[in-house]
Amino acid sequence: MQNLKSIDLEKILYHVEKPGRYVGGEHNQVLKDWDSVRSHVCLVFPDIYDIGQPNLGLAILYDILNKQPDILAERAFAPWHDLETEMRQKHLPLFSLESKRPLAAFDIIGISLPYESLYTNALNILDLSGIPLLSSQRNSEHPLIIAGGQACFNPEPMADFFDAFVIGEGEEVTPRVVRLYDLLKSSGKDRSEILIALSQVPGVYVPSLYEVAYAQNGTISDVMPKFSAVPSFVTKQIVPCLPPHPTKLIVPNVETVHDRLSIEIMRGCTRGCRFCHAGIVNRPVRERPIDEILQIIEDGLTATGYEEIGLLSLSSSDHTQILELTKAVYERFHDRKVFVSLPSLRIASFSVELMDELRELRPGGGFTLAPEAASPRMQTIINKPLDNAVFEETVRTIFEHGWLSLKLYYMIGLPGETMEDVQAILDAGKRVLAIGRQLRGNRVKIHLSVGNFIPKPHTPFQWYPLNSTEELQTKLDLLKEGTRRTGIKLSYNIPDSTLLEAWLSRGDRRLGQVILRAWQLGAKFDAWGENDNMPLWRQAFEDVGLNPDFYAFRERPLDEILPWDHLHTGVTKAFLRRDLEWSKQGRTRGDCREQCYACGILDAFGKVRPVSPLVYWGCP
Amino acid sequence: MIDQQARIRMTYAKIGNLRFIGHLDLQRLFERALRRTNLPLKYTQGFSPHLRVNLASALPLGFIGEAEQMDFWLEEPIPLSEIAERLRVSLPKELVLKDLQSIDNQKPSLQAALLSSAYEIVLPSDTNQTEIQTRISDLEAQPALPFQRRKKTVDLKDLIISWQLSERAGELILKIEMKSTPLENGRPDEFLSLLNIDPADCVIVRTKLTFLEE
Numbered sequence: 062m063q064n065l066k067s068i069d070l071e072k073i074l075y076h077v078e079k080p081g082r083y084v085g086g087e088h089n090q091v092l093k094d095w096d097s098v099r100s101h102v103c104l105v106f107p108d109i110y111d112i113g114q115p116n117l118g119l120a121i122l123y124d125i126l127n128k129q130p131d132i133l134a135e136r137a138f139a140p141w142h143d144l145e146t147e148m149r150q151k152h153l154p155l156f157s158l159e160s161k162r163p164l165a166a167f168d169i170i171g172i173s174l175p176y177e178s179l180y181t182n183a184l185n186i187l188d189l190s191g192i193p194l195l196s197s198q199r200n201s202e203h204p205l206i207i208a209g210g211q212a213c214f215n216p217e218p219m220a221d222f223f224d225a226f227v228i229g230e231g232e233e234v235t236p237r238v239v240r241l242y243d244l245l246k247s248s249g250k251d252r253s254e255i256l257i258a259l260s261q262v263p264g265v266y267v268p269s270l271y272e273v274a275y276a277q278n279g280t281i282s283d284v285m286p287k288f289s290a291v292p293s294f295v296t297k298q299i300v301p302c303l304p305p306h307p308t309k310l311i312v313p314n315v316e317t318v319h320d321r322l323s324i325e326i327m328r329g330c331t332r333g334c335r336f337c338h339a340g341i342v343n344r345p346v347r348e349r350p351i352d353e354i355l356q357i358i359e360d361g362l363t364a365t366g367y368e369e370i371g372l373l374s375l376s377s378s379d380h381t382q383i384l385e386l387t388k389a390v391y392e393r394f395h396d397r398k399v400f401v402s403l404p405s406l407r408i409a410s411f412s413v414e415l416m417d418e419l420r421e422l423r424p425g426g427g428f429t430l431a432p433e434a435a436s437p438r439m440q441t442i443i444n445k446p447l448d449n450a451v452f453e454e455t456v457r458t459i460f461e462h463g464w465l466s467l468k469l470y471y472m473i474g475l476p477g478e479t480m481e482d483v484q485a486i487l488d489a490g491k492r493v494l495a496i497g498r499q500l501r502g503n504r505v506k507i508h509l510s511v512g513n514f515i516p517k518p519h520t521p522f523q524w525y526p527l528n529s530t531e532e533l534q535t536k537l538d539l540l541k542e543g544t545r546r547t548g549i550k551l552s553y554n555i556p557d558s559t560l561l562e563a564w565l566s567r568g569d570r571r572l573g574q575v576i577l578r579a580w581q582l583g584a585k586f587d588a589w590g591e592n593d594n595m596p597l598w599r600q601a602f603e604d605v606g607l608n609p610d611f612y613a614f615r616e617r618p619l620d621e622i623l624p625w626d627h628l629h630t631g632v633t634k635a636f637l638r639r640d641l642e643w644s645k646q647g648r649t650r651g652d653c654r655e656q657c658y659a660c661g662i663l664d665a666f667g668k669v670r671p672v673s674p675l676v677y678w679g680c681p
Numbered sequence: 682m683i684d685q686q687a688r689i690r691m692t693y694a695k696i697g698n699l700r701f702i703g704h705l706d707l708q709r710l711f712e713r714a715l716r717r718t719n720l721p722l723k724y725t726q727g728f729s730p731h732l733r734v735n736l737a738s739a740l741p742l743g744f745i746g747e748a749e750q751m752d753f754w755l756e757e758p759i760p761l762s763e764i765a766e767r768l769r770v771s772l773p774k775e776l777v778l779k780d781l782q783s784i785d786n787q788k789p790s791l792q793a794a795l796l797s798s799a800y801e802i803v804l805p806s807d808t809n810q811t812e813i814q815t816r817i818s819d820l821e822a823q824p825a826l827p828f829q830r831r832k833k834t835v836d837l838k839d840l841i842i843s844w845q846l847s848e849r850a851g852e853l854i855l856k857i858e859m860k861s862t863p864l865e866n867g868r869p870d871e872f873l874s875l876l877n878i879d880p881a882d883c884v885i886v887r888t889k890l891t892f893l894e895e
Contacts (some may be wrong), residue, residue, distance in 0.1 A: 071881075075880065079703075080742065084699075085698060088771075142685065362716075
């Protein structure tokens with residue numbers, strides 16, 4: 062297939078906003094000779110370049126696939142409205158940034174689905190590529206359409222549109238899928254044979270090979286593989302040891318979010334916060350050794366020229382060598398004129414100490430802490446206990462060490478929450494402000510950022526209903542009223558904006574029709590608050606004849622078959638039930654590095670655990 | 682102290698996809714490319730140090746630049762050949778290094794010294810030579826060429842220094858030189874609009890920057 066006549070594209074680009082998003086050609090881009098490889102993969106992040114390009118997961122797969130001599134990987138992103146309009150008018154298909162080829166020319170299209178609000182964009186991208194949206198409508202002429210990412214731990218709402226999902230970590234599975242697909246295709250296997258073969262790869266879920274039956278009340282009565290060769294459940298895949306980190310990262314030519322050298326220093330988290338999806342699905346904890354991290358920074362800076370480094374993990378202060386790391390980073394890189402950001406720090410004076418080690422390398426701006434809940438009762442329910450003395454000591458240390466602004470993340474709508482618990486958030490904010498003013502005067506700024514809790518699949522809270530819109534609004538009103546004229550800045554989400562994520566994250570595959578209908582009605586860029594697509598989504602539910610409240614506001618019985626039960630994270634449902642019970646009893650669960658609570662991870666993955674003491678796993 | 686700094690003037694071409702990168706993005710791109718060279722670069726003082734780079738003139742989005750210029754500073758002098766070698770490795774393929782010179786620190790900045798820009802415009806293939814010649818002559822005959830630029834009106838007549846229509850390998854080429862001072866900056870795409878030609882249908886190349894002589 063021909064690549065796009067460049068002149069057509071150039072003429073269009075002349076008239077769109079920020080055309081640099083669409084042309085590729087960045088430093089460290091990989092452009093392989095199309096005919097020199099067997100398999101052509103297009104990696105897609107279904108939002109605009111500015112949001113998608115910095116995604117580290119995409120960079121990791123791009124690096125791994127392009128290191129294979131027989132595979133090439135290129136990139137594509139969602140075009141912004143202006144370019145989409147032009148493309149549709151001129152019948153120009155969506156193209157890859159590297160070779161400007163239409164997506165339909167690739168063998169495999171791999172779409173990243175890290176969160177639910179990208180679903181309509183994923184559909185739009187297939188449509189702009191001239192590829193039928195429904196897996197059942199595609200044939201061997203079309204590319205294989207697969208997805209991966211954190212939202213794929215419950216991919217059911219997107220089951221109709223994808224041929225396969227990679228559940229869990231894609232580093233090892235993805236090249237395997239690409240090669241197997243090439244082998245099957247070149248040996249003349251038809252599409253259904255290919256899908257059955259793919260379903261036998263550990264970690265690959267082919268939704269069309271499962272029959273879902275529903276009971277009278279709308280819940281699932283059974284999920285059955287259609288063929289005996291298809292496994293009855295799929296367990297996520299993990300890499301036993303974090304693979305080499307990409308260092309030749311693409312340096313965007315236009316400004317993006319998180320425009321820096323991002324380095325994953327640790328995967329997983331041992332703290333066991335009960336609301337946290339990432340904390341469950343990314344187990345076990347695996348650390349990257351400090352020497353390796355330093356080498357990645359060295360190589361990464363040399364290869365990219367970045368002026369900022371982001372050391373990423375779910376809980377940075379829990380890395381066993383974090384103090385040594387910050388010291389070494391300062392020693393080695395303080396004369397390189399770089400900033401180092403270290404997000405996701407625990408509430409402890411130790412975290413301030415870590416930032417102090419970085420001294421002038423830390424970026425300007427405030428300090429951020431995430432207590433999530435303010436009352437001891439709520440903290441126990443969510444298993445994020447926080448001693449008030451420790452909290453205040455940490456806050457005091459932050460102000461004493463020079464910060465003037467402090468941002469605090471809280472959630473409302475948590476299970477069992479009362480107005481007193483919400484009031485506690487307000488009280489905490491005021492206490493923190495008083496401490497700050499006492500130490501640093503009126504320049505101190507406190508920012509309360511309040512999110513709405515959304516129950517997530519695979520967590521101990523997966524059975525809970527979402528707070529009603531009225532409840533959330535009452536709680537927000539209390540916070541808004543209470544922060545007025547206090548000098549505390551409050552940011553929050555309107556209750557309606559959480560509904561979409563609530564519906565889709567615990568949805569079943571019947572929601573595919575709703576997503577399709579919403580997209581047909583014009584929903585896209587749902588992650589962008591500016592275009593409120595809520596009326597379109599409500600209309601879509603109505604058109605399809607499904608009740609959205611069934612998905613958001615229903616308390617699920619503990620014995621209900623949940624849409625994602627056949628997709629295993631390694632953490633057992635029995636453990637989740639037990640942890641829910643503990644939450645109700647007011648019992649907290651300690652850091653699982655200290656003591657194993659038998660969540661199931663070691664049963665599922667113990668056999669691949671590296672024996673080398675140099676590879677750190679959080680499990681005891 | 683200041684005399685120790687080496688001021689390096691780079692002439693470069695901006696071609697291909699990089700035509701679609703705007704001025705601020707280009708500046709950041711240069712900063713990162715320079716950092717990749719590992720040369721002893723000069724940074725601004727202060728809490729948030731920035732690389733000291735100075736681009737002569739913003740090239741509008743979509744234009745090719747054949748001889749763009751920028752200055753950057755080093756903490757100490759380094760042989761130009763070595764700088765060139767490192768830059769060739771670190772620059773994106775579509776930013777082509779053309780020339781490097783050492784420049785006296787006392788000389789005025791590129792922006793302050795810039796007088797005019799010369800452009801070569803390949804007109805759309807369906808352009809009729811006689812017709813376009815007539816249209817240009819018509820424009821020339823008018824006392825002023827007002828053009829609405831955002832909120833203010835500029836007179837393009839004041840901004841055009843010279844123009845010339847020619848043919849090359851079957852293509853119609855409009856050469857035009859326009860003022861490029863901080864106060865008066867001509868844009869050839871505005872002139873094309875007056876000719877009812879969509880700039881997007883043309884290839885517009887800035888061929889030369891002319892500076893104030895000492």
